[in-house]
Amino acid sequence: MIAALNALTTRADGQPLCRSGRRVRTWGEWRAEIASLMEVLHGRSGQTWALYASDSYDFLIGLYALWGCGKTPVIPPMNSTAATAMLASVVDDFLGEFAGALEIRQGGPSSARVGDISDDVELLMYTSGSSGEPKAVPKRLAQLQAEVSTLEALWGADFPEATTIATVTHQHMYGLLFKVLWPLAAGRPFQSEIIHSLQNVGVLSARYGRTVWVTSPAQLKRLPFASYDADDAAQVCMAFSAGGPLPNDVAHRFAECFAAAPVEIYGTTEAGAIAYRQQRLGHESIPFTAAPKIAVTADAAGQLLIRSPHLPDQEWHPTGDIGEVFDDARFELRGRADSIVKIEEKRVSLTAIERFLDALPEVEASRCVVLHGRRDVVAAVVILARDGERGLQEMGKVAYMRRLRACLAGRVETVALPRRWRFVEAFPQNERGKIAHADLVSLFDGRDLKRLPFVTHVDQRSADEVVVNFQVPHDLSYFPGHFPGNPVLPGVVQLLWVEHFAERYLGTPRGARRMEMLKFKKLVLPGTEITLALKLSADGRKVLFSNESPAGVCSSGRLVVGD
DSSP, rough: OOOOOOOOOSSOSSSEEEEEEEEEEHHHHHHHHHHHHHHTTTTOOOEEEEEEEESSSHHHHHHHHHHTTOOOEEEEEOOOOOHHHHHHTTTEEEEESTTBHHHHHHHHOOSSSOOOOTOOOEEEEEEOOOOOOEEEEEHHHHHHHHHHHHHHHHHHGGGGGGGEEESSSSSSHHHHHIIIIIHHTTOOEEEEOOOOOSSSSSHHHHHHHHHHEEEEHHHHHHGGGGGGOOOHHHTTEEEEEEOOOOOHHHHHHHHHHSOOEEEEEEETTTTEEEEEEEEOOOOOOOOEEEOTOOOOEEOOOOOEEETTTTTSSSSSSEEEEEEOOOOEEEEEEEEEEEGGEEEEEEEEEHHHHHHHHSSSEEEEEEEEEEEEESEEEEEEEEEEOOHHHHHHHHHOOHHHHHHHHHHHTTTTTTSSOOOOEESSSOOOOOOOOOOOOOHHHTTOOHHHHHHSSSSEEEEEEEEEEEEEEEEETTTTOTTTTTTTTTTOOOHHHHHHHHHHHHHHHHHHSOOSSSSEEEOOSSOOTOOOOOOOEEEOOTSSSEEEEEEEEEEEEEEEEEOOOOO
16 A cells, blocks of 8 residues: 655554565664664754765665755765766765765664654755756655655556566666655565666576566666576566667567566656556557646647646646657657757758668668757767668778768758768667767767777766776777787777776776786677776775676776775
8 A cells, every 4th residue: 555755654663665685674674774864964054965875775764864854865866976076066965875975874773763754845856868967856755755656556556565676776766766765655675776687587586576677678678588487487577667768679579578568658857757658569659658647738849748746836848759649648759859950040850860761771770969060960870780781891981871861862951961970889878778969979079989989888886886888999099000900909908998987987086006917818809899897996996897798708907096
């Protein structure tokens, strides 16, 4: 039964709250940890507090302790050096996994008791738009309560006893609602740690029994469906996916393995879950259905507008997406509203260009952006199908680009024909599995393209650990001369990349003192897909790294970055 999110006293002390590793944490433990932290927070004068914790149990302690003291939590998507610097100008203090921040755990449970919290508290959720610029979105507790009540009404009866596991973080709205607040209000346990891979279903099934997955298209695309047996698959009650459209073939393969396709959620940080769909075998396109009490319409330009009880008022709010709305509260997405741009005073739809490109048999997928300079031009990032890759090799890049432009001629205004092209194995994705506009634009920075690998996905597991997936470009500036006719990536370049990504994601200083335990085991060739794992030592002086390709570990060692 759903309970109020501000009611901390509704559950018995011994009732399971979450699973942390092999340990079950109870509501009584959680309330005691909140009381312990509140005793410290009452002595601090700051009103707004940045809160970051990679573990959901710790996050909930911090969130409710701040609320209990009448303070406002500010939730950033990550705790990188850049994020911390940005937050320093907008918050009074820091709680959790920031450098020098107040720790969430205060040395053990407190003997004090906590009661229900006020229902007028709020939080600020920091998110980023297509440009990557951070934006603060206020959310009142009443709004969050309405959202989880809607989720429970839609699906709660389907898995009353299941444990929720997630590959997404609670530091984003999707994970906050689906992984943490919804199970909390419903009295269902959740796993406190993020699951970084859904591949080992058997272990999770043996440990938890029935499970609900909260995940993303990026994770679902990588599932080795053939490796799951019927018993393991039967333990998965339902899967939710958000962050982008789920390819039709992936949804169908999932349905064949687990009896039903994932429930795809369309939503925003501001409005939460707006609509949902569940693809079906034999159907190419299933529209989204608006969630209860949410109205959807479109303006004259085709932009979707919503009216929702989860928003601060009952005005129509733009979603930023273009779509077609049907009479039965269903709609189909057609692309982003911000994909309508002006090139030499002509309105151009980037989504339309992408649609024309994607219809070509040699193109698997495409994304278009505008590059600003003395003259604004359209640029295309293209994933080629097998026939396209063969055509590129046979014709060469210049001739092949002309061919694609010729295919678009007559369908696209001449000024809007893409003038710059990048052919890639995969689109760059951020820590949420989303394709960010800024990352696409960065592909056309010729200097970085020649010096750095092409990043396809970043998994920021904590402030001290990150996994970066990338591909080694064929036209890397380090290949000529090393070696003629048989290009091999120099080992020193692998170390330079370790330094680069450690500085970017772990905040380590530029320039290593020395290397330790350095081993080079396999050659890295053009086009190789690499998984780089970086982990900062407890004292912050060393970065442990491993570069691994499908053939095995290519290099590993320790980078000493401090005295």
